[in-house]
Each structure stands twice: as C-alpha cells, then as structure tokens.
Amino acid sequence: MTTQPLVLLAEEEGASSSAVSVVDTLLDVAVYALLLGVVVLTLYSLYVTLDQRNKEYGGWVKKEDDELLDTSARGPNDRLRSGAVYDPVTEQWTYPAKTTKAAARVGRAPAADEEVGGNRYERRMEKKLKAAREGKKRRN
Numbered sequence: 001m002t003t004q005p006l007v008l009l010a011e012e013e014g015a016s017s018s019a020v021s022v023v024d025t026l027l028d029v030a031v032y033a034l035l036l037g038v039v040v041l042t043l044y045s046l047y048v049t050l051d052q053r054n055k056e057y058g059g060w061v062k063k064e065d066d067e068l069l070d071t072s073a074r075g076p077n078d079r080l081r082s083g084a085v086y087d088p089v090t091e092q093w094t095y096p097a098k099t100t101k102a103a104a105r106v107g108r109a110p111a112a113d114e115e116v117g118g119n120r121y122e123r124r125m126e127k128k129l130k131a132a133r134e135g136k137k138r139r140n
C-alpha cells in the first residue's frame with residue numbers, strides 16, 4: 001500500500017476542496033499549538049530551575065539602608081570621588097584639579113588666539129593651491 005497525498009485522495013473520493021482546506025487548517029493549528037506548548041514548557045522549566053537554585057543559595061535580599069554607600073557624606077578628599085587616581089608607588093590618591101572648561105566654539109569663526117586661517121579646510125585648500133602653483137612654476 002502506498003501513501004498518497006490527502007488532496008489526491010479527497011479528489012478521488014469526491015470530497016469538496018473546502019473540507020480538505022478545513023482539515024489542513026486544523027492540522028496547521030494543531031502543529032502551532034504543539035510548538036507553543038513546547039516553548040511554554042521550556043520557559044516554565046527554566047523558571048523553576050532558576051527559582052530552585054535561588055532558594056538553595058539563599059536568594060536575593062534587598063540591602064538595608066545602613067549597608068548602602070552614603071554618597072552625601074563624602075568629603076573633598078574622598079578616594080571614591082570622580083577622577084581619583086591611586087599611585088601604588090607612593091600609596092597615595094591624587095585628585096584632578098577642578099578647572100573651568102572653556103566654552104565650546106560654534107561655527108567657523110576663529111578663536112582670538114588662533115591665526116586667521118584657523119579653519120583646517122581653508123588650510124588644506126591653501127596647501128593644495130600652493131602645491132599647484134609650484135607645479136606650474138616647475139613646468140615653465
């Protein structure tokens with residue numbers, strides 16, 4: 001006995017195509033339900049395993065207020081201050097000096113301490129023009 005596709009059997013027996021499509025749809029739904037069941041069981045198994053391990057090792061407990069690091073009590077020479085650097089040779093902490101940052105420059109206007117041609121694109125073009133002029137002088 002050979003197996004034949006369901007469509008060919010349905011056509012031979014005179015079944016309508018709508019009945020075949022309903023059966024195919026139900027089979028598709030059953031396969032997707034089976035896949036969904038596998039995913040749900042996998043996630044549940046993962047949850048149960050992690051929960052059991054967490055209980056074995058004592059679980060997670062929120063820290064008390066006195067265990068938390070109090071950042072407001074830090075002094076000016078606190079070693080946890082931002083930018084602190086430890087030197088193991090001298091066994092001392094060094095701290096960066098607080099300096100005021102210069103305001104950010106916006107636009108193409110050169111700063112007062114820079115030369116007039118401070119724009120790098122302008123300098124680049126000047127070099128190219130200078131090289132082109134020197135190239136013409138060599139040709140002549």
